[in-house]
Amino acid sequence: MEQGSAREGVRPAYAPGAFSRAPADGRTRECRVPEQARGERAGGERAGGERAGGRPADGEQARGEHTHSEPPAPRAVQRHSVRGQILDALRAALVDGELVPGQVYSAPALGARFGVSATPVREAMQRLAVEGAVEVVPNRGFRVSERGPRELAELAEVRALIEVPVMLGLARTVPAHRWCGLRPLAEATVTAAAVGDRAAYAESDRAFHRAVLTLSGNEQLVAVADELHRRSQWPLMSGPATRRADLLADASEHTALLDALVSQDLVVVQALVREHFAGADR
Structure with a gap:
């Protein structure tokens, strides 16, 4: 017969999307795409919504054409066991x-x-x-399981070997407006850190890193990196719990990194990425 008991306070499961919240101060940061990036995003669209070659822009109807609206496809119902x-x-x-x-x-x-x-x-x-x-x-x-500082340092080293070169490569190829789309995820980490919610921060932190790596298009890389990230978040055998100040410092690196990616400042991006993973074993 199994023995043992659970401590008080084990919380219920978190609802999906519960961490996509506004920053702690209630304000959202505007993501300004540089003029050059906006021009590239336009992809050759002309005034009046036409693309080069006289074709209407995506989603627009040409003059004299009739379209038949179709009911949207039903969404799959999410059933969580x-x-x-x-x-x-x-x-x-x-x-x-x-x-x-x-x-x-x-x-x-x-x-x-x-x-x-x-x-x-x-x-x-x-x-x-x-x-x-x-x-x-x-x-x-x-x-x-009981883990020591050495295991945490090893996990941080492996994560850096995988994620740092991928992020630096993405910084050179992904347009600014794509990075702007990740702003809510970065701000969700700040929100969780501001209230000192370690579990919420862990989820939002992994969500941000997954979203960044997903831009690589390599699903296997994303899965491996996410599992390593999850393992790195388990508590150590001994030592103080992660402080709120530590969470805020880590979260601020996410927003600073996005700012550098949007402005396409590769020097700052490289410094921030390496610093972020250098502190992952603390």
Whole structure:
């Protein structure tokens, strides 16, 4: 029979999109695209909405033509399984330190905390075991893995080897207006950091990095980098919890990086990217 208990305060799963919020001061920053970039974005469009060659711009109807509107395709309904919600909640509890490294937790006890049976909790914990976040303890439950500074430093080094050259390459090829589209994600990290919500910050931080790397078009790279990023967010075996000031400093690097990318200042981009990953092992 499994033994152990969960600590108070393990939170429910987060709703998708819960971190796309306005900055802590309630204001959104305007993303100004340089004049040259705006000209490139126009892609040869002429006044009056026509493209070169006399064709109407995308989405416009030529004179004398009739179009038949069609009903929009139905959106796929997002159905989140109980196991998925429990998995999200457990990951948040890991980041928050509510699940303590070295402690053993039983599926029935955690299930009682969440108001569900032990089965979805056990399935979620088995997934975390595959990821290396917990270890299976036969007849008892799951022990939260204990990590030291060396493992965190190694993860930061591998992440830098993957992400730094990709980001520098994207800085040279991605137009400014594409970077502007990532502004809400960067500001979401600032919002989470401002209130000291480590779990919310972890999610928004990974969302920002995923969005940047997605511009590379390499899905395998995005998946590998995201998994390394997730593992780097688990708490250390000992030491103080991440401070609010540390979260704010990290979040400010996201917004500064976007500013440099929009202005296409490659020197500043390179310095910020390397500095950002140099601090990832702290």
